[in-house]
Every structure is written in structure tokens, then in C-alpha cells.
Amino acid sequence: MISKFSTGHEVNITDESDLNKLDDIKTYLDKTVKIHRDILILSMLAERSMCGYDLIKNILKQFNVLMSPGAIYPMLYSLEEEGLIKAEYERGNMRTKIYSLTPEGLLAADNGTKNLTVALTMILKIIQETHDVQICDKRNGKHH
Amino acid sequence: MMFKSAIRGMENIIETGIPKGSIILVTGKAGTLKSSFAFSMIVEEISEGCEHGLYATLEQSKKSHLRNLSSLGIYKTDQIHIFDYRDLRLEWQDRDVDLLQETAEVIDYYNETLGKLSFFALDSLNALFLLKGDHNLRRDLFCFFTRLKENGLTSILILEIGRNSWHNSGFDSAAFLADGVIELGVVERSEGLKRYIQVKKMRATAHSMEPHHIVAGPEGISILGPIY
16 A cells, blocks of 8 residues: 655555554654754745745645644744844734745855755665664674 | 842842742732833843743734843843744634643753753733633643643742732642742832732742832843831
């Protein structure tokens, strides 16, 4: 059975017990999204300007992770204070603040995305290599 | 012990200061200096250390709050952070949002980002619980207070309530759960109306029970002698 995440990524489920994999993956996805939400927000705003509510909706749609407003709005205020994003009310709508990137924010989004990609790739590579060595050693009867 | 010299004349009402990690209710009707008093306490307490404080405002906007404070010579420093719920409330007003849970998330955010969030002020407890809607007030207050304690925060919670309105408010359990209750108000004397401050309850420190005169001016807030 192939299970598809809303991100478009697929996970191959071969056994019923493997269904737990989905929950495990979700846990890591939740953590990763939460930790790196600043980069996610900047990269989403690089695509288009939007309000806090739409950012949360977008994160849910793309990663299947529901972020709480209490975790997103303080981050938006911090990014605004750092001069990376700016907020403006929609014309005729004083209820909704629309956030967009400043030139500094655009640069931060670009650098942040590249750096995060490199860092995550490095981590995954090391984890995978260590895992492969351990599997190989177990097969050969070696113990550390 | 903290806050002993946070406000000029504080030593007139509290002998040895307030223990770290306490939850203090600052109560009073509208216009009794509750917000300025709470903010001033935290600003002065953290001005010499490397700790941080979070002031969460549900009713008054950050801009208006800062304007009022500056008229009293009280200024925000880099160590105090104001979270204004306005945007969250406006954008999510038609949707189901648990403001108690959101407040916990906001505290978590500042804790993670700053590393050393030691003080928390909420303006106001009434607004937080009224906006929360259908709830078991006593249970929710207990959970909220427990969470603040677990986070190791010294907290000042503003509660807009008159001296004789406790019984009908449902917030009497807040006074029971809190480590201290400081009442602010206005009394009429022969020389006119006077603002007062009175410590109704304060665990682990000796304190005066008398109402004391409290004044606010361009130099900030000061506590003077007892009002008889």
C-alpha cells in the first residue's frame, strides 16, 4: 500500500505493523516544522503575501501539521521587529494584517532555505551512513 | 525575594519582597493603574539583570499601552516583550480558538526564543477567560496557574474587579490559588479622591494590611503612607 502525505511524498506500507510508520513520521514532521517555522514562514511569504491565518492554513495543507496561532503570531512579530517582514492592513479590512517580505527578508528567506537544506541533508546523510554501518556490522556479527 | 524596590515606596507595604515564582493578582476597577503598576513592577525588576519578561495584553493595544506608560515615565526595555492579542483575536474571531492554550503556546515561544523568561504579566485574566467561552472556570484557573508555576514564572495577573464583586465573578478561586492579592482602588477622603494600594494577601512575606496612598506622575508610580 502506498500512503501519500499532503506534501506529495509517498511512504510504502508493506505490512500492517508498518502503519505505525505514519505516526512516527508525523511526529518528526511536526517537530521539524515547529523548529524551522521561521524559515517556512519566510519562504511562504516569498511566494505570496498573506495573513497569519493563511500561513497556518498553508502549513497544514503542505505538511499536514496544524500549528497553533500562539506559536505563529509571536514569530511574525519577531520577524517584523527584525525588519524581515512588514505588515499592512488589507484595503477596507482592518481585521486582517497582510505580511510580506522586506528586501532583507527576501535575502533571509533565500539564505535560510539554502542553509536549512544543507544542514538537513548533512544530518540525514550522517544518520543514514551510521545506520548502514550498524546494520552491516550486525549482519557480520560485530558488536560495538 | 523580588519587587521590594521595583516601585518607590514598595517597602511601605511589603517587608521582605515577594518570593520568586509567585503568582500575584493585581485587582481593581477600570482606571486604577493596574496595567501601569504591573508593567512597572516587571520593568524595574528586570532592569538590572539578564532576565526577560513577557506582558500579554488582550484588551489594550500595544501602542496605546506604551503611550499610557510613557506619560508616566515608564518605558519598555529590550528585556520586556509585549504580546498583543489584537491580530489573533481579529483574524480568528469567527473560529474556535482556545485562548488559554494559545497563551501557553505564546509563553513557550518566548521561553524557547529568549532562553530566560522569568516574568509574565497578563492583562487581563477576565478577558482571557471571558473570550475562552464555555468553560469550567475553577478547573481552568487551576490548570493555568499550575502551568505558570511549572514554567517557573513569577506572574502578575490583572483582574478587573471591584472590591465587592468577588462573589458573583467566579474568580474567587483565583484569589485562593494566587500567592498574593494586591488591590488598587480609589477612596474618597475629606481632601478629595485618592488612589490606594492594599496588600490583601501575600504568602511568605510580612506585609502591611493598611491601604496606602499611591500616586502616578511623569516620574512613575510611588507608594506613599497609609490612608486612614
